[in-house]
Amino acid sequence: MRIVIVGAGNVGYNLARLLSKRHDVLVIEKDPGRCAYVEEHLDVDVICGNGANVKLLNEAVAMGAKMLIALTNVDEVNIVACISIKRLDEDVLTVARVRNPDYVDTPVSSRKFVGVDIMISPEMLTATKVLQIISIPGAIDYEAMPNLGVEIIQFKIEEEHTSLIDIPLKDLPIPKECIVVAIHRDGNIIIPKGEDVFLAKDRVIVIGKPQSTHAFARLFGDASELKRFVLVGGSIAGLYIAKLLDEKKLDVKLIEEDEERCRVLSEQLKNVLVIHADATDPNVLRNEKVGNADALVCITDNEEKNLLCSLIGKKMGVPKVVARFAKVEYEEIFDMVGVDAAVGYHQVMANEVVKQIFRERTEAVLILERFSEEVIGLTVDSKAKIAGKPLRAVKFPEGAIIALVLRGEEVIIPKGETVLNEGDRVVLFTLTDEIPKLEKLFHTTLPLR
Incomplete structure (x- = not known):
C-alpha cells in the first residue's frame, strides 16, 4: 500500500521507518536537510516541499x-493537507496529528465532514498514558488494546520486592487472567517459563x-x-494530566516557569496549586517538598529540563519519576x-x-521497547x-509467545495441551524478527514487520 507521510520530524521519521518495512512510503518534508537525512537512512520516496501543496498531493495521488x-508541528498544515488530498481523491484515508485543544477534546476523534478521517491528539494520549503509569504501583509502562479488552503493563522489580524475587513464576500468586510474557534483564530478553x-x-511485561x-500490580503496593503528585511543566500535556488527577481529588502541585502560562493554568485548575518557578533549581523542588510526593512527572517540552528535574527528584527520594521526551536519542539517556x-x-x-489505520486488518498491533x-x-x-x-506439537518461534486465547467470554492462558480453534482470538507477544514465522503459522500477513 502506498502511504504518504507529511512531515519528517521525530514522529514522522520513526513512523516512516516502521511502515516502510512492509509498505511503499512517500515522505513530504519542506526542510531540505531533513529530506536528505531521510533519503540517506530510509528506503522511502521523498518529495521536498510543503505537504499542504495541492500540486504535490496530486502527484502523490497519481503515484497511487x-x-x-x-x-508536521503545525496543526493547520496537517488539517489542510488532509482536506486537500480528500478533494483530489475521496477514498484516501486521512490522519492528522493535532495538538491544539481548541480543535480536539478526546485523544482520538473524527472530522470526516471536513476531510479528516482520524484526528489524533498526542498530548492527550501522552497524558492518559502517564496517568496510568503513575496510578499503578510498580508500573513503568502501559498500553491497552481496548477492542480486545486487554492491557499490557511493564513493571520494575526492585530489591524491596522480596516476595517476588528468586521464586519460580509457577509458584507466584499471578492472577489467572494475566501472564508474564517477557523479562528484560541486563540488555537481554527472556521469554519466561514456569x-x-x-x-x-x-x-x-504482563498481559491480561x-x-x-x-x-x-497490588503485589507491588x-x-x-x-x-500526592508534583508536575513540572504546564505544557498542553501537563494541563491534561493535572485535570485528570484533579478529577480524582488528589493532591497536585504544578510548577511552571512562564508567568503568563501560570495565569492560564490557574484559571483552568481551580483545585491545583500552580507555582511560578524554575523547577531546575533544586531549591524550588526542595521547598515544595517534592521528596514527599508519590510521583514526580516532568512534562515540559524540553528534554534537557525534564532530564535535570528527574535527576533532582530521584536524588530527593521521589519513589517514581516519569519524564516525557520527543527526541529519540534521549530514550537511552533517561534509562541510563x-x-x-x-x-x-x-x-x-x-x-x-x-492502531487506527490497521484496525480493519488485525485485531490490534502495539509496538514496544524501541x-x-x-x-x-x-x-x-x-x-x-x-x-x-495441541500447542506442544507446534514448532513455535523462540522469541514469541501466545499470551492469551480469547474464546467467547472465556480467557485462556494457553498450555501445551491447548488447541486453537477457528475463530479464537489470540494475543501474541513477539520480537519483530519472529514475525515472518508467525505469519506462516497463522496463515496471515501482518501490517508491520
Whole structure:
C-alpha cells in the first residue's frame, strides 16, 4: 500500500521507518536537510516541499496513494493537507496529528465532514498514558488494546520486592487472567517459563484483562495510597494530566516557569496549586517538598529540563519519576540515569496511528521497547497451520509467545495441551524478527514487520 507521510520530524521519521518495512512510503518534508537525512537512512520516496501543496498531493495521488498521515508541528498544515488530498481523491484515508485543544477534546476523534478521517491528539494520549503509569504501583509502562479488552503493563522489580524475587513464576500468586510474557534483564530478553524467577532490576511485561493486571500490580503496593503528585511543566500535556488527577481529588502541585502560562493554568485548575518557578533549581523542588510526593512527572517540552528535574527528584527520594521526551536519542539517556519511566512522544503517536489505520486488518498491533517488540491480536483462520492441534506439537518461534486465547467470554492462558480453534482470538507477544514465522503459522500477513 502506498502511504504518504507529511512531515519528517521525530514522529514522522520513526513512523516512516516502521511502515516502510512492509509498505511503499512517500515522505513530504519542506526542510531540505531533513529530506536528505531521510533519503540517506530510509528506503522511502521523498518529495521536498510543503505537504499542504495541492500540486504535490496530486502527484502523490497519481503515484497511487491510499493513505495520508500528516504529522508536521503545525496543526493547520496537517488539517489542510488532509482536506486537500480528500478533494483530489475521496477514498484516501486521512490522519492528522493535532495538538491544539481548541480543535480536539478526546485523544482520538473524527472530522470526516471536513476531510479528516482520524484526528489524533498526542498530548492527550501522552497524558492518559502517564496517568496510568503513575496510578499503578510498580508500573513503568502501559498500553491497552481496548477492542480486545486487554492491557499490557511493564513493571520494575526492585530489591524491596522480596516476595517476588528468586521464586519460580509457577509458584507466584499471578492472577489467572494475566501472564508474564517477557523479562528484560541486563540488555537481554527472556521469554519466561514456569521455572524462571524475577531478579532485582528486572523489567517484566504482563498481559491480561484489566482486573487481573491490576491485581498483579497490588503485589507491588496499594494504589489507594498514591495521593500526592508534583508536575513540572504546564505544557498542553501537563494541563491534561493535572485535570485528570484533579478529577480524582488528589493532591497536585504544578510548577511552571512562564508567568503568563501560570495565569492560564490557574484559571483552568481551580483545585491545583500552580507555582511560578524554575523547577531546575533544586531549591524550588526542595521547598515544595517534592521528596514527599508519590510521583514526580516532568512534562515540559524540553528534554534537557525534564532530564535535570528527574535527576533532582530521584536524588530527593521521589519513589517514581516519569519524564516525557520527543527526541529519540534521549530514550537511552533517561534509562541510563535511572528515571523510572520515560514516555516517548514519537512512540505514543506511532502506536496510535498504527492502531487506527490497521484496525480493519488485525485485531490490534502495539509496538514496544524501541520498536523491537510487538503485541499482536489475531483471529485464528481455518487455514492456519497452528489450528486444530495441541500447542506442544507446534514448532513455535523462540522469541514469541501466545499470551492469551480469547474464546467467547472465556480467557485462556494457553498450555501445551491447548488447541486453537477457528475463530479464537489470540494475543501474541513477539520480537519483530519472529514475525515472518508467525505469519506462516497463522496463515496471515501482518501490517508491520
